Amino acid sequence: MEPLAVDVATAAPYRVQIGPGVLSLAAAAAGDARALVLTDANVEPLHRERLSGLAEAPTVAVEPGETSKSLGAVEEVLEAMATAGLDRTSALVALGGGVVGDLGGLAASLYMRGIDVVQCPTTLLAQVDAAVGGKTAVNLAAGKNLAGTFHQPRAVFVDTAVLATLPEEELAAGFGETIKTALIGGEELLDKVEAAADRLLARDPDALAEVVAGCVRVKAAVVAGDERERGSRKVLNLGHTFAHAIEHAAGYGRIPHGVAVGTGLALALAASRRLGILEDGDLPARVRTLLERLGLCPTLGGLRSRYDVPLEPNSLVAGLRHDKKGRAGAPFLVVPRAVGAIELDVPADGEALQAIFGA
């Protein structure tokens, strides 16, 4: 198939190209200038050679995993950029999952006060979400994602052929963000995900490209309307407040983020019903069915047994208060009224939360 294209209308606009094989186009976006490829030690042997045209570009492969989201790793990348002779016209090409994208975006935004980054996401989670929108971050000892920048990429290449090698659970995690985005986007996209579910599970790269492009269109519209997350972009946190509570209660790293988001969507719908906001009474069951089909857990009970974690209601409530988007004590939720109709800044008292988590 021809690559699908989505344009992101940020202050400095850019194009996202989506489809099997698009990594071969990334060299053109990096331009004639010197480029450095950032990846990780898992992705490098699998996909580095797909960046044809960048065969000669120096490569830095960091340790796979969350430990590379550190200022120490940023410094390592920056020194490598200087050693490679990158100047203000150069580009950094980030080939990998969310960690590589976040790290590469941050390093590019800092090098000589900002050079271009070309995002080449290789996980479904990064393809439908993180690679578009310009948020970069690393972790501090004090908390996750506390240090970062907004730095929109020059271009994004979403190659759905690379998903053939993605571990099963990472694919499921990506479906968590996919369903979230479909709930925000509206009926047409949610229908498409439901209709394509079997082909998605079979990793059909064309079906994946159609659905990822739908998600990227939704994300692009939200990001263009609120580039620096001052208000409306909060809609993208649908399911995330609950997901962070789950990840916090389980201990970070025990449950993949996208899987927690999947369960978080079911909890957000339960909250919507309990708080009298839900208008589409059939939506919770519909989402539950889709979550299950795509390998996710619609209930806390399912998460508990799959990951062998207790997830006590009390520690979930505590985790919710810990979320950095919450303000002094009272957590604010993002919950659906219906498909494509999301309510922001919904206050929730402790009793309601206990009931939702106890359910």
Next chain:
Amino acid sequence: MEPLAVDVATAAPYRVQIGPGVLSLAAAAAGDARALVLTDANVEPLHRERLSGLAEAPTVAVEPGETSKSLGAVEEVLEAMATAGLDRTSALVALGGGVVGDLGGLAASLYMRGIDVVQCPTTLLAQVDAAVGGKTAVNLAAGKNLAGTFHQPRAVFVDTAVLATLPEEELAAGFGETIKTALIGGEELLDKVEAAADRLLARDPDALAEVVAGCVRVKAAVVAGDERERGSRKVLNLGHTFAHAIEHAAGYGRIPHGVAVGTGLALALAASRRLGILEDGDLPARVRTLLERLGLCPTLGGLRSRYDVPLEPNSLVAGLRHDKKGRAGAPFLVVPRAVGAIELDVPADGEALQAIFGA
């Protein structure tokens, strides 16, 4: 005297207040929100208490000097911000010279993807130059100022009373940037600096405030026209290409930056004459006189004997090529045609440079 005010018309505009005692106003700019004061161990005992209204705010004092311009120091500051409970509405107040301003600006631009910084410069160099304009940076092993951001402050407080305790040589260094800015600004400001020279040397805080305000007005106009240094802002590099060559040849840290800039101005004027660009033939002698009155060195010979450094013409030419603003080999200079009329991107061949450095 009443504080002087200069408004900087960047995308997010802000005000610079200048005059003896203005540090007492900084608390109001930090707002009701939580604030953290960043300073260094030299400045803290001298001036921390001038931030009345911020007496209760936690303080982080870094090691004085260039070693604190590192990503390690950024991480330390970020962790302290998290420990102090700063959120997206908080401010970091940077009280110190250029190192503290650069470090604090960078840490603030990264914390939760950007919180406010209030700049309170305590050296003349930082007051006339670095505290306004939003450039932040730290050094890498590979070179100076290679990692940073553009992050305009929320407000700037330039207290000229603090200059009473500034070491003699740092005062002279500040005069180097002052004269540079006056050459860019035009006849009125250069006249003012010449007329006030004795009062400036006596550290009269009102005279200093008048001159600093004049410099800040020039800088504000340049920055507002080119916030991210894409073109016209290069005018601020007047004298700096030569200064970097001098600092590089002497070994960084041997000659204070502002002192090197002073000599760099004399060299830029010599280059302007040699390259046939100079229109105001009296300007070199006029600047030489002013440099001398304010404790600076108009000649390389003067620098050599004051700092006991060889500064060979060959190593100066090599240092010039090393400057990061230069492009592949041929250095481009910023040189005055006359007061207030500065020529950018002037190519200079090796022979001309040898002659200028040999003079």
